[in-house]
Amino acid sequence: MSESKTTPLYETYRKMGAKLIDFGGYLLPVQISGIKQEHQAVRTSAGLFDVSHMGEFRLEGMGAEAFLQRMVTNDVSVTEPEDAMYTALCFEDGGTVDDLMIYRLSGTAFMLVVNAANIDKDFEWLSRHLEGDVKLTNQSAEIALLAIQGPAAKKVLQKTTSFDLTEIRHFKFRENVVLDGVSVLVSRTGYTGEDGFEIYCPWDQAQMLWNKLIEIGKEDGLLPCGLGARDTLRFEARLPLYGQELSPTISPLEAGIGFAVKLGKHPDFIGKKALIEQKEKGVPRKIVGIEMIDRAIPRTHYAVYAGSAEIGTVTTGTQSPTLGKNLGLALIDSPYTSIGTEVEIDIRGKRKKAKIVKTPFYKRS
Template sequence: MPDLKTTPLYEYYKRQDAKLIDFGGYLLPVQISGIKNEHNAVRNSAGIFDVSHMGEFLVEGIETEKFLQQMVTNDVSKIKPGDALYTAMCYEDGGTVDDLMIYCLTKNKFQLVVNAANIEKDFEWLSSHLTQDVKIIDLSAKTALLAIQGPKAISIAQKITDFELNTIPHFKFSEKVLLKNVPCLISRTGYTGEDGLEIYCPWDQAPGLWDALLEAGEEDGLIPCGLGARDTLRFEARLPLYGQELSATITPLEAGIGFAVKTNKTADFFGKEVLSKQKEEGLKRKVVGLEMIDRAIPRTHYHVYVGKNKVGEVTTGTQSPTLGKNLGLALIDIDWTKIGTLVDIDIRGKRKQAKVIKTPFYKKA
């Protein structure tokens, strides 16, 4: 596979004979020991993910908060140093540029974490709107990201640090935490629906930290995980994936992340007018959960019908490893989004019945 980037764990994947694919321009593993095995490990004990393909930007300067307020949908003025914020970034028409995390380092310095496939696009979009007192630096090639997730994740990571990790609240972070003497930014966040940590460290230190965490968690059932389990885990928790639930043609409100859209903040931001109108007048379509009644699995891009009328399209679908049900997320016309509504999915030319159900499909106890 020519011209694909690799992460610091590439040699590890080769030794494990992992199944590698192109994801966002990176050569990454779909699975290492099996998707269901990895998925269940995260739900029941812990799993570790190499997420170093994600992009990291440093944005700083005296006008940074004002700049970010104009660029993203959430309210950056509400966060203080040590806070993490999930948000979307939109075009003027309300379509989504990307969804991202913002870490407030100081009043005038923030770290943005963006999706791998969007690194170049996001950097250009942000750079094209920079003001004189703000600068942006792409740190993606220098920054590795490991995510340890699951009910035992914190206690496992605690074995290789003197820092009290449980003192980091959810959606907060701490800088310069030493894990095996490696300085890390550690965030109490994740993409699995479980408790856990996201660990930002120097690129060349990631393999050593990976090995140290796996060794620390061996007795607790910690295993390495690939993209397949990451996708089924986030899907069950109803966390959107850019390119599926979110895109340039799907607004954050349609995708179901309205909590990250603050149209009442005083700052104008790209898409504010359109999103405000959607909030006031109501959506014409939205992403909903589906459960198959007939025996079939809904897959991405399968069409959704009511009678002869096409009313939407599946954005993600699979058999839920946790629930054992065939489930999907679909963007469908608003008239057919009420819980209990029956629809048909066109699966390879055959209509299979499904019903609209509540999401998230899974929520940890």
């Protein structure tokens, strides 16, 4: 196994005494002050995340849009410059290569943001299918990414810039926004279920911007956050994690991100035929929400049963910090996915009762 990479904030984490783990090939903190404390800060005030492990590709050329239309599930043709779009890459059989964000920089240029563990795989997959006037560049080592999320995120970030952040609406972005003297790309996106911004900046400027935001955000309750809170926040908002709710064996339709799959668009994209067939026949499995009836916490990979039949598996599970309930997401056979259906989870050899519930578990008002 190759040595773990580090982000620009690595030394800061070490000095803070944060517990570091390998995630997507990078050493990152699980928690800094505590998962529940960090989670609550994002729900009630603001949290700051170092997400520099994510991958960034630049795609440009006269054929860039046509290329993306053949590769991704969503309809890139409806985007305009300064639009952000969530989408997926699929294999021919409909399984998921990755889920990603596309930022339309101009009529002929895009930035693609992919999951850290999939950077090399995605770059190879896209490169293999390149044709025509299109150039693909991996800029992951040059671009750092900070995410400020929560009800106070805009207030804190606004202190660093004269640019009026209200001009950036949800799933929009602006390039060349100057934050404390640094020119960055700011998008109104995130992975927490809260309002917030993601800041794409030069790798060597991330430390300075992080320190500035921590300093000016203290009075508004901003906390630095780790992977643990990022996971519980995205889980409550029912946002999928690649490798759990999405994978080469789980299609976007099974994962419940059908809103990002446009089966009617032309030209055909890789995996479209398989996904149409899946939809016409009925999706065989679905990701659903589960709430424990018995006292127990469902965890990733625990088997789900209906009577003696094994009907699926837990993809993510935890005690929800916001709701205080033991909840999970599970990929189960479609006949058992109706709200209220009772199932059993095999928790360390013992069957514990649970029921299918509506998702997302949390939605900001």
